[in-house]
Amino acid sequence: MEVILFMNIGQSAFTSCNVAVMGVEVRVDSNLGWLPEQRMFGMWETSLDLDLSTSVTLVRTSDSPRWKLAKAGLRVEVGSSRVTRVSNPYFSAALFAAEIHRQQTGVFQLHAAGLNLPGGAVLLTGGSGAGKTITALRLCAEETVAYAGADRCQIGLREGKLALLGHWRNTRLRSSSALMLAHREAIRRRWSQDVLDWLGTVESGWDAKRTVSINDLGLAPLVDAAPISAIYDLRVLPPGSPLAVKPMLPRDAVYALAASLGDLTSGFLMVLDDDGRPLMPAFHDAFPGPSDQRTALAAAAHRIPRFRLRGGPDEVCRYLIARHGA
Known part of the structure; x- marks a missing residue:
């Protein structure tokens, strides 16, 4: 093409x-x-x-x-x-x-965190700032959790089931998230000296960002494919907030998945020139091949349990570990 x-x-x-x-x-x-x-x-x-x-x-x-x-x-x-x-x-x-x-x-990327736990792979969807990256990196401190992506992951169908596919080699780390995570010794000791040195220079730069290799974060990557056992629409609340888990209707789950696909399929194509005018207009899927693949993904997502998950960071992580066997 x-x-x-x-x-x-x-x-x-x-x-x-x-x-x-x-x-x-x-x-x-x-x-x-x-x-x-x-x-x-x-x-x-x-x-x-x-x-x-x-x-x-x-x-x-x-x-x-x-x-x-x-x-x-x-x-x-x-x-x-x-x-x-x-x-x-x-x-x-x-x-x-x-x-x-x-x-x-048949390979798609999704605006979601993807993790493979002993009890099955999970997707953590949600808008920017929902807490996907912090939750994913905290869970990956567990030896039995494999990383596919902290904010984006790759999905496709394997034997008719929706599955995580491989992993991204790098991730974008915000200094605000990194500083919160670095207080946890189980996470901090995995990080390379290069990452720790960077953190030492950004304490006052709350919004600093850096592309970091997952090797420098000590993450165990997902090597192959892992069938997705549950999808969570995530919102991490302030520390100490009570946990709330509510099943989503299959229709809502499919709509949410479609929105997560659309976040990346169209979002990265909106570029402005130096005069603030659109350099490239947003794209809307028109190819029969990808459209058919999306329909198949939606049908597979319809069969996966999906929940709205709300709570403090500790409460959310404890719930996912208990439910999926990390």
Whole structure:
């Protein structure tokens, strides 16, 4: 599949490069005068060996910004948006090309934490700030818990069941979350000196972020696939808040899963140029292959128990450990 991006900027000769994005080799051809660098995609390194390749071609047009299907794949038209190295389409175009190619083979990413416990794999969904990362990293202090992702995970169907697939090699750590976790000795002793040194420089920078290797956090990764036994819509409340667990209707579970898929499928494609105008409009799934795969995922999710889980951080972790046998 080829993704073609048309842009209205100055002329220059075509140059090419290859970048690895989410297990997909993406060829980028561009006449914009510069190309993306592999380090831009550090957050998107996966353990999955998908053996997939695709391409992205960036050229020019004076058309208004829009996505549309072309004979070669997807055509992305960006009108008069001004593009610089700070606001550029390379990251989103390459990421989107890889994502659609993965979806066509049945591999999706989800805005959720994914963990494999002895009693079965679990998904922790919820919006930004729900507590997914803190809960995931706390649970991974248990020797029997395998990590798939703290804020995003990869899912697909295995023998008709919804399953976690492999793990992300890196995660984005907020200093606020890291400082709270570092007070727990069982977690802190797993972290590399590099991470601890970074924490020593950000105590006053509450919103600092850093991409960190899971090896530097001492996390045991999920190596293969693990069938998902339960899905939790999570909200971590202030310490000491009582635990509340309420079953969700199957219909609500499917809607929530669809929303979690949509968070990433469209969200990373909204890019603004230096003048605050859309550089690439948000994408809405139009390919028959991924649409069919999504329908199958929704049907599989319908059969998985799903709960709304609310409570303080200790209460939430104790509940998940007790229920799923960590």
